Every structure is written in C-alpha cells, then in structure tokens.
Amino acid sequence: MPTTRRDVLRAGLTATATLTAAGALGGTAFAASPARPRPAAPGEVFTLGVASGEPTPTGVVLWTRLATDPTADDGLGGLGNRTTDVEWEIALDERFTRILRRGRTRTGPELGHSVHVEVGGLAPGREYWYRFRAGSALSPPGRTRTAPSPGSMAPLAMCFTSCSQFEHGYFTAYRHLAEERADVVLHLGDYIYEYEAGGYEAPGGNVRDHAGPETTTLAGYRQRHGQYHADADLQAAHASAPWLVVFDDHEVENNWADDVRELPIDPPGDFTARRTAALRAYWENMPLRAAQRPRGADMQLFRRVGFGGLVTFHMLDTRQYRGDQPCGDEFRTDCAERTDPARSLPGSAQERWIADGFARSRARWDVLGQQVFFSQVDFAPGAGRGFNPDAWDGYPGSRDRVVDSWTAATKRARARNLVVLTGDVHAHWGADIKARFDDPSSPVIGTELVSSSITSGGDGSETQKDTATTLAENPHIRFYNNRRGYVSTRFEPNRLTSEFKVVPYVKKPGAPVETRARFVTEDRNPGLNPA
Template identity: 65%
Template structure:
C-alpha cells in the first residue's frame, strides 16, 4: 500500500530546516548575497518514472518584480539539492548541484534517475544560505506492477475569482500523483474579473516578463504551494496559459503579434512547471504530449489540444451548430499526435488507459428542446477527429479507457458512446470532468440552464457547479472517483465534501454511482 506520511509534519519541517544548519549542504554563493528568501515560489516535482522524477524550483526573492526576474541578479546561481527517504533528511540518498540561469528566470529542472521504483522520497534545495521548504514525491512502480494508487486531478485556477482552498484540501488527500489539466493561470489584466475577490498584478500578459510575473503571483499562494509539495504532478496547458481560446497560430481576437506572445507564454510555462528538459520550447513549439506509465496498472496519455488544432468551426460561437463541425480536415490533435495516440492504444498492455486532456470529449447538446447547439472549442467542434479516437479505442487491445477533462468549470460524469449522439450505441469509455479550483466563483449545486439540457444528454450521469477537484483510487478491479467540492471560494477556509461518488469496474465502462 502507498505510504502516507503526516502531511502537516512535512510542511512544518520547512521552517525547521530553514533555521538550522544543514548537514551535507555546502555554502555556494555564486550569485552573491540575495535580498531575501529566494524560495518564495515553493518547490515541485513531476514526471514520475520507475527510477526517478523531475525536481523543480525557481529563485525569486522579489517574486512580483515587473521585469519578471523575481528580484534575482543578472547572473547564474548555484543551487544545491538533496533527496532523502525520510522527512527529517537523516537518510539522504542523492545530492548534487545545478545552475539557475537568468535567461531561464532562475528556474531549475533536476532530472533524477537511479531511485527505487514505487518509493516515497523527500527533497529540498539550498542557495546563498537559504533552504527551501521540503517536498514529498514518489517514483512510479516497476513495470508489471499492479499496485493500487491514489490520483487527484484539477484545472482552472483563476487567482482573481477565488481563494485556492481546494488546492489545500487536495494536498491533504496525500495523493500519489496529481494531474493538472490546464488553465493553471489566467492572462487577464488586473481588475477585469466580475467575480473578483483579489487582484492580479500587472496588465494582461503578452510579454515574457508579464507571464513570468503572473506565474510568480500564483505560485506565492500557500495552498497551491502545498499541493505541489504533496506529490509529483503531470501537467498540460489549455488556453489561458497563453490567451483565451487560441488555436495553433490563430488567436481568439485579431493580434498580428500573436506568435511572439505564444512563444513567450510557452517559455514561461516551461520555466514554471516540473517538466523534463526535453519539453523546453523551441520558438513557438513545445513538445508536451507524452505517455507516462504507472506500472502495468495505468498508462497516462497526456494530450495537447491547442498547439496543433485547426481553427474552431461555427465562428467559435457557443451553442452553435454548423457543417464545419463534421469536416474530416478539422483536427483538435493534429495528424501526428493522433497517430501517436492511436499507436499507444494499439500497443497498450495497461489495465487502464487514461487520457489526460483539456476540453469536453463526449458530445453535449447545449440547447433544450428543438434544435441543437454545441461548444465548438471542445471535441464537439471536431467530430471526425473524435470518431477516429473512439474507433481506435474500440479496435485496439485497450481494456479500459477513461478520459479526464478540465476546462468547463463544473463537475460532470459521462459515458462515451461508440456513436456520439446515438443513445442505442454501446458505451465504450468513461469521461470524468473536474470542476475548477476557483474559476466561476462560488457556484451552486446545479444550474437551471444545465438541468434543462440533461434530458437531451442521457449519457451524462452527474453535474455540479461547485468548485473543487476529483479524487480517484485506481486498482486492478476498478477506478473509484469522488467529486470533491467546496461550498465557496469567495473567502478562505471552506470545508471539503464529496458531491458524488462513482465506480468504473474493470471491463465495464458504465458509471455506477455509489453512496447516497
């Protein structure tokens, strides 16, 4: 069974280690004395493998500096790191030194190997006499393992629209893995949000300095820091990490400088996420889609639904319908990524094939009664591309397919039919959609506009407009999914509850509701 340390003791340890001499660390001062604590953005880990993980931090003694450099001097800084099997760091198994460069906003990505599979570790950093808070991470199990594990997934954390209380509760779940499915930060200028409870710093993010500053503001939030320090993350971006509803080289609003903005945004995204160095952007392109195995139990296919898509059909008008939705040339994934995904299905030997992606996969008719209307920014705008993915699941060795989704700021649970829109068609996969962390404000248990269209969508089994995340337990026999919700985000301190629970049984793609 997974190890479950006392989460509060891990957080408390950070203050203790910062105050005491650290055995094993040397005092490297290549950057010289700093104006303050450089670890204001916390620590993170990601990309777990059987023999290692990626460790991340970024030095920023003045995190909200307008130039995006976080108050760091314009020279390199040596950063020491160490990894231990215990939270007191009395059993250090790896240590080393990396260099934080000003051209990378003094971020570091330590790509570890040589660790034990399926093991828990603790890590921390030091530079110029300052010690970071510790983080907890773990490696994935050895190939062939069917060891159960706990995974939480989340999306859409708009700083202005609420407090990140749900991230704190996610940390307290002590998951083995966290997936973040996009809209980690929002690009809007300060004061634009109508649900505003706190303010962004700075104008709309269009420059590298602006994106760096915005990430820094989000990462100063202690609840987000707790979630990062609790477990390794797998991340993918959606639209707001760059700009609303962008599609490859096409912005939502006319912008002749958009490609430069995209390059700046992706560079800042890499600098602020626990990604492997192989994901470092090259100009406007970033290699984001990848496959991460958790033993033989789960294979995570992490998708990119922004960089390669064709422009949204129907003028990108919500609740619209048009023939262009069904164009064979329309693509959300791009041809190369589609081939990569279908090849992964064809080679699958996992008990569960999990798609970590951004926008609603299943069909959702958004118009009650006569007529039809869809979200063209989701897979409903690219139906032939979706049909090929579904056919790839059906015609492959995939044993169980589960789609994980963010974007829509509400909890949904749905069954995916072999033929979208045909209620007589068999169920071939399941879709679990997480609500937002804050985007949309407090929300409510339901919404009249959604209740009105549920009869048009019999494959949808659950909806809630509350904020939160999804907690899962994945075993060889089933995936247990709990839709976790908070009653408000307009002020701190919200409690956490479970709005609904479902079980997806092995070789049975139907959703089975459990509990009250």
C-alpha cells in the same frame, strides 16, 4: 471586454512557507493565501515553493524557482541578471536523516531563475523527500513518489483539477488536494490566467487582483506565474506529490488555436512572439523535463507516462495543432463546418500517436489526460442542436477517429478500459462515452470524468437553472455539479473509484471540503455507477 463563447460558458449551464533555515528541517508551515505575496525576508529566495513531476520507476523531476520579489515587473523575481548555485538533495525520510542523493546546479536569468533536476537511480514505487539550498537559504521540503515497476498492479491514488483564476477566489481546494497525499496529481490546464486586473470578473466581483497588465511578454508571463506560485495553498499542493501537467488556452491567450489568436487586434502584437514567451515561461514554472523545453513557439507536450501495468497516462495537447474553432467560435451553435471530417482537434500526427498508444497498450487502464470536453453535450433543448465549438464537439470527426482507434485496440485484445480526464468547463461532470453519441443503441466504450475549477467562476452553486434540461437532452451524462473543487480517484486492477470533491465557497479562505458524489467503474464494464 466583448462577450465570447468562453464568457457564456463561465456562467455555467444557464448559458450553460517558505522556511529559510540552516541545517535540517522539521515541518513546513503555510499561512492563509494572501492577496499579494508578503515581502521576502533577507536572504529568502524560495518564495515560490518546490515541486516534482514526471515520475518514472527510477526517477523524477525536481523543481524550484528562485525569487525574492515574486511579482517584480521584469519577471526575474528580484534577482535580476545574477546567477545562483543551487544544491538539491533527496532523502528517504521527511527529516532528511537518510539522504540518498545530492547534487548542485546553476540557474540564472536565461531560465527565469528556475531549477529542473532530473534525478535517476531511485527505487520504484517509493516515497521520497527533497529540498534545495541556495547559500544559507533552505527550501521547504517536498514529498514525491516514483512510479511502480513495470508490470506492477499496485493501486494508484490520483487527483486531478484545472482552472485556477487567482482573482476569483482563494486556492483552498489546492490545500485540500494536498491533504490527499496522492501518488500523482494531474493539472489539465488554465494554471494561470492572462488577463489584466479585473479583465475577467467572477459573479459578485473579484476578491484579489492580478499584478501587471495582460500577459503578452516573457516578463509578463514570468511575473504572473510568480504571483500564482507565491500562493501558499498552491505551494502545498505542489509539495504533496509529483505532478503531470498540460496547458490549455489561458496559459497563452483565451481560445487560441495553433497560430490563430482569439482576436486579431486585441491586444496588438505578434502572436508567434506571444506564444513563444508564454510557452517558455510555462516550462520554466512547471516540473517538466528538458525534453519538453520549448523551441521557439513550439513545445513537445504530448507524452505517455506509465504506472506499472495498471495505468498509462496519455497526456494530450489540444491547443498547438488544432484547426480553428468552427461556427465563429460561438457557443450553442451548429454549422456545416463543424462536421467536416478533415478537421482535427489534436492534429493528425497526434491522432496517430494516440491510436498507436492504444494499439500497443498493456495497461489495465488507459487514461487520456486532456483539456476540453470529450463527450457530446447538446446544450439546445428539443429538436435544435447547440454545441461548444471549443471542445471535441467542434471536431466530431476527430473524436470519432480516436474512439474508433480505441475500439480497434479492444478487438485485438490489447486495450481494456478507457478513461478520459477533462478540465476547462468550471464544473464537475461525469459521462459515459459512447461509440457514437447520436445513436441511442451505440455501446458505452469509456468513462469521462470532468473536474471543476479550483476558483474560476467564483463560489458557484449546486446546480444551474437549465441543469435538468441539459441532462435530459444528454442521457449519457450521469453527474453535474457547479461548485469548485477537484476529483480524487483510486485505480485498482478491478475497478476505478472516483470522488467529486467540492468546497462551498472560494471568496474567503478556509472552506471545508466535501464529497459531492462517488462512482465506480468496473474493469471491462465502462461507464459510471454510483458507489
């Protein structure tokens, strides 16, 4: 495949259990991640696990998708055109001795055999357990939590991550994330990768293969999601806590921007049709509400989710509305086009939506859950300048407008603390967000936490050969590590504690998890301080 900006970035800084049963469940057992899903037992349809998401103080979305053959070529999981009645129940305990709510819904091929149940009438800030039944088959249980009541300042445990390339390694980091038993998990994009088997090779080679060709059709995207969801470690993470999700590029195609594809003729076909198929399959396979269900090639993904008076998550969409990447989308470049103030990453309507959210904020912490690097990173040493055009550095005027809207909100004594959460770059980073990055005297106005990948890029390393040079060129960057993993955070009224979790390898299962760095951000004192 041709070398692209993303190919260079992948190299780092150098170029910078299911159980089927009748009756009550006890526990849920998971096997080590197989290279391919094991054959389903007769009658087993919950091979893709369960998930929950979009918590409010009184409700949550419950999700599952039925499949007897997760990687069936037609994308329908071995169930073809049949329809299935699925029962669900939610309980106050893991053994389901105190069942609170139950109901029934129907699914079929028009939904990819997925189930989305929007449960209401729950108590705020409470742990619940849920499961599904189809005929005699019973799903594994899932744990979820509602958001706290409005105004609550109860602490919030949140984990976030991104970039899980199935071929590059085992999803062990998802397993460790599940063991955190967070209140909420954010996935910031590249949940699946679109390439055919071997189309994107990790350093040292891939350890397992994608099923099917490059994803371009609805059947292909459904098949790919099925292969990923069949992984036991990913299922454990989904079942551990409610999720908030946003997509990046690989859920559709590498480096797409609005209606512009990466390469106009590779693979051939109508990009609008491809985007329509990809977004439909994404919704089918995520614990999202009906409000997010796509209409053709468009999907309303940006939204706000509040957790009491403590945290508001502003979940952004940085793909559907952006102008095309500048400078030929070449990494480590600069050009006049890049600094055109009219260009926007989230689009002008979403920029206004962000500004309005800041202006109306009553939360102690305002958190942008989004996909690509927000802070400036100059990758060229010395007097030269070189940026990643696929990040906010490709749209600095747009970034300035978001920063200015935050600054205006703080002056009106509305907003207090800005935190930006980021994925995409396959490494851990921590940065102080400055009002203007090219002005050494500019104040720090927020904190950016960047999660490494679950697997993308293979085992990784502690540093890269250009790490010291890049950090020296960008003094606002406070931390870097090139291992795989996730970020674990705890929000409290007076502080945010962030732990960068890493696994030493992903090319074989069973890696331990370690905390590589720990930082504290104090209320009204933006930036990262070692804890």
